[in-house]
Amino acid sequence: MLKNLIASLSRGLVIAALCAAPLVQAQAQGQAYGSTGRIGFVFTERLMTESKMAKAADAKLAAEFSSRQKTVEEAAERFNAARKKFESEANNLSEGERNRRTRDLINMEADWKRMHNLFQEDLMQRKNEERAAIAQKAYKLLEQVAAEERLDAVLAEAAWVSPRIDITDKILKLLDASK
Numbered sequence: 001m002l003k004n005l006i007a008s009l010s011r012g013l014v015i016a017a018l019c020a021a022p023l024v025q026a027q028a029q030g031q032a033y034g035s036t037g038r039i040g041f042v043f044t045e046r047l048m049t050e051s052k053m054a055k056a057a058d059a060k061l062a063a064e065f066s067s068r069q070k071t072v073e074e075a076a077e078r079f080n081a082a083r084k085k086f087e088s089e090a091n092n093l094s095e096g097e098r099n100r101r102t103r104d105l106i107n108m109e110a111d112w113k114r115m116h117n118l119f120q121e122d123l124m125q126r127k128n129e130e131r132a133a134i135a136q137k138a139y140k141l142l143e144q145v146a147a148e149e150r151l152d153a154v155l156a157e158a159a160w161v162s163p164r165i166d167i168t169d170k171i172l173k174l175l176d177a178s179k
Protein backbone atom coordinates (compact mmCIF):
# COMPACT_ATOMS: atom_id res chain seq x y z
CA MET A 1 0.00 0.00 0.00
CA LEU A 2 2.84 2.34 0.84
CA LYS A 3 4.47 1.53 -2.51
CA ASN A 4 1.22 2.49 -4.32
CA LEU A 5 1.03 5.78 -2.43
CA ILE A 6 4.66 6.62 -3.24
CA ALA A 7 4.14 5.64 -6.90
CA SER A 8 1.03 7.82 -7.25
CA LEU A 9 2.76 10.76 -5.53
CA SER A 10 5.72 10.36 -7.86
CA ARG A 11 3.45 10.38 -10.92
CA GLY A 12 1.66 13.47 -9.55
CA LEU A 13 4.96 15.29 -9.11
CA VAL A 14 6.10 14.35 -12.62
CA ILE A 15 2.80 15.59 -14.09
CA ALA A 16 3.01 18.84 -12.10
CA ALA A 17 6.57 19.40 -13.28
CA LEU A 18 5.58 18.78 -16.89
CA CYS A 19 2.70 21.24 -16.63
CA ALA A 20 4.80 23.93 -14.96
CA ALA A 21 7.72 23.71 -17.40
CA PRO A 22 6.03 25.62 -20.26
CA LEU A 23 4.97 28.37 -17.86
CA VAL A 24 8.51 28.77 -16.54
CA GLN A 25 9.88 28.79 -20.09
CA ALA A 26 7.35 31.41 -21.23
CA GLN A 27 8.17 33.61 -18.26
CA ALA A 28 11.92 33.29 -18.93
CA GLN A 29 11.46 34.19 -22.60
CA GLY A 30 9.34 37.22 -21.68
CA GLN A 31 12.11 38.42 -19.39
CA ALA A 32 14.73 37.73 -22.03
CA TYR A 33 12.89 39.92 -24.55
CA GLY A 34 12.37 42.62 -21.96
CA SER A 35 8.58 42.76 -22.26
CA THR A 36 5.47 40.74 -21.74
CA GLY A 37 3.96 41.62 -25.13
CA ARG A 38 2.06 44.53 -26.63
CA ILE A 39 -1.68 44.48 -27.11
CA GLY A 40 -3.98 46.61 -29.23
CA PHE A 41 -7.74 46.85 -29.29
CA VAL A 42 -10.22 47.64 -32.06
CA PHE A 43 -13.96 48.35 -31.75
CA THR A 44 -15.18 46.41 -34.77
CA GLU A 45 -18.71 47.78 -34.54
CA ARG A 46 -17.36 51.31 -35.01
CA LEU A 47 -15.65 50.15 -38.21
CA MET A 48 -18.98 48.75 -39.42
CA THR A 49 -20.94 51.92 -38.66
CA GLU A 50 -18.60 54.93 -38.79
CA SER A 51 -16.38 54.25 -41.79
CA LYS A 52 -17.06 55.78 -45.18
CA MET A 53 -17.35 52.26 -46.60
CA ALA A 54 -20.06 51.42 -44.06
CA LYS A 55 -22.01 54.61 -44.76
CA ALA A 56 -21.76 54.01 -48.51
CA ALA A 57 -22.94 50.42 -48.03
CA ASP A 58 -25.92 51.62 -45.96
CA ALA A 59 -26.87 54.12 -48.67
CA LYS A 60 -26.49 51.44 -51.35
CA LEU A 61 -28.71 49.03 -49.41
CA ALA A 62 -31.31 51.71 -48.75
CA ALA A 63 -31.53 52.46 -52.47
CA GLU A 64 -31.54 48.77 -53.38
CA PHE A 65 -34.32 47.82 -50.96
CA SER A 66 -36.44 51.00 -50.81
CA SER A 67 -39.05 49.86 -53.36
CA ARG A 68 -39.44 46.46 -51.67
CA GLN A 69 -39.72 48.11 -48.28
CA LYS A 70 -42.44 50.39 -49.63
CA THR A 71 -44.31 47.38 -51.05
CA VAL A 72 -44.14 45.59 -47.68
CA GLU A 73 -45.34 48.71 -45.86
CA GLU A 74 -48.24 49.15 -48.29
CA ALA A 75 -49.26 45.50 -47.81
CA ALA A 76 -49.24 46.05 -44.03
CA GLU A 77 -51.39 49.17 -44.43
CA ARG A 78 -53.88 47.30 -46.65
CA PHE A 79 -54.12 44.47 -44.13
CA ASN A 80 -54.62 46.85 -41.19
CA ALA A 81 -57.27 48.82 -43.07
CA ALA A 82 -59.12 45.62 -44.03
CA ARG A 83 -58.89 44.34 -40.44
CA LYS A 84 -60.28 47.60 -39.00
CA LYS A 85 -63.07 47.63 -41.57
CA PHE A 86 -63.94 44.03 -40.74
CA GLU A 87 -63.93 44.73 -36.99
CA SER A 88 -66.32 47.65 -37.45
CA GLU A 89 -68.66 45.73 -39.76
CA ALA A 90 -68.44 42.22 -38.22
CA ASN A 91 -71.60 42.54 -36.09
CA ASN A 92 -73.73 43.45 -39.12
CA LEU A 93 -72.48 40.63 -41.39
CA SER A 94 -74.08 37.28 -41.96
CA GLU A 95 -72.19 34.31 -40.57
CA GLY A 96 -71.17 33.15 -44.06
CA GLU A 97 -69.87 36.61 -45.03
CA ARG A 98 -68.07 36.96 -41.69
CA ASN A 99 -66.36 33.56 -42.20
CA ARG A 100 -65.35 34.44 -45.78
CA ARG A 101 -63.87 37.79 -44.74
CA THR A 102 -62.10 36.17 -41.78
CA ARG A 103 -60.43 33.70 -44.17
CA ASP A 104 -59.53 36.58 -46.49
CA LEU A 105 -57.94 38.44 -43.58
CA ILE A 106 -56.02 35.36 -42.47
CA ASN A 107 -54.70 34.87 -46.03
CA MET A 108 -53.87 38.57 -46.36
CA GLU A 109 -51.96 38.51 -43.08
CA ALA A 110 -50.08 35.33 -44.06
CA ASP A 111 -49.10 36.90 -47.42
CA TRP A 112 -47.91 40.06 -45.68
CA LYS A 113 -45.89 38.12 -43.09
CA ARG A 114 -44.30 35.98 -45.80
CA MET A 115 -43.43 39.10 -47.83
CA HIS A 116 -42.06 40.81 -44.73
CA ASN A 117 -39.93 37.81 -43.70
CA LEU A 118 -38.48 37.40 -47.21
CA PHE A 119 -37.67 41.09 -47.30
CA GLN A 120 -35.92 40.91 -43.92
CA GLU A 121 -33.95 37.80 -44.88
CA ASP A 122 -32.79 39.32 -48.18
CA LEU A 123 -31.87 42.59 -46.48
CA MET A 124 -29.88 40.81 -43.77
CA GLN A 125 -28.08 38.67 -46.34
CA ARG A 126 -27.05 41.75 -48.33
CA LYS A 127 -26.07 43.61 -45.16
CA ASN A 128 -23.89 40.67 -44.13
CA GLU A 129 -22.27 40.61 -47.59
CA GLU A 130 -21.46 44.33 -47.34
CA ARG A 131 -20.13 43.93 -43.79
CA ALA A 132 -17.95 41.02 -44.88
CA ALA A 133 -16.34 43.20 -47.54
CA ILE A 134 -15.67 45.93 -44.96
CA ALA A 135 -14.32 43.37 -42.47
CA GLN A 136 -11.97 41.88 -45.05
CA LYS A 137 -10.53 45.29 -45.91
CA ALA A 138 -10.32 46.30 -42.24
CA TYR A 139 -8.56 43.05 -41.32
CA LYS A 140 -5.80 43.71 -43.86
CA LEU A 141 -5.36 47.21 -42.49
CA LEU A 142 -5.40 45.88 -38.94
CA GLU A 143 -2.59 43.44 -39.79
CA GLN A 144 -0.63 46.35 -41.28
CA VAL A 145 -1.06 48.54 -38.18
CA ALA A 146 -0.25 45.62 -35.87
CA ALA A 147 2.99 44.97 -37.77
CA GLU A 148 3.95 48.67 -37.82
CA GLU A 149 3.32 49.07 -34.10
CA ARG A 150 4.84 45.66 -33.30
CA LEU A 151 1.73 44.42 -31.52
CA ASP A 152 1.64 40.83 -30.37
CA ALA A 153 -2.15 40.67 -30.21
CA VAL A 154 -5.16 42.75 -31.23
CA LEU A 155 -8.37 42.14 -29.31
CA ALA A 156 -11.85 42.87 -30.57
CA GLU A 157 -13.91 42.26 -27.44
CA ALA A 158 -13.29 43.24 -23.85
CA ALA A 159 -15.21 44.35 -20.79
CA TRP A 160 -13.04 47.47 -20.52
CA VAL A 161 -10.28 48.96 -22.66
CA SER A 162 -7.72 51.63 -21.93
CA PRO A 163 -7.71 54.34 -24.61
CA ARG A 164 -3.93 53.86 -24.69
CA ILE A 165 -4.28 50.55 -26.59
CA ASP A 166 -7.29 51.50 -28.76
CA ILE A 167 -6.27 51.51 -32.44
CA THR A 168 -9.80 51.90 -33.83
CA ASP A 169 -9.29 55.49 -34.99
CA LYS A 170 -6.13 54.52 -36.90
CA ILE A 171 -7.95 51.70 -38.65
CA LEU A 172 -10.91 54.00 -39.45
CA LYS A 173 -8.62 56.62 -40.99
CA LEU A 174 -6.86 54.02 -43.12
CA LEU A 175 -10.15 52.43 -44.12
CA ASP A 176 -11.57 55.80 -45.15
CA ALA A 177 -8.42 56.65 -47.09
CA SER A 178 -8.41 53.36 -49.03
CA LYS A 179 -10.59 52.43 -51.96
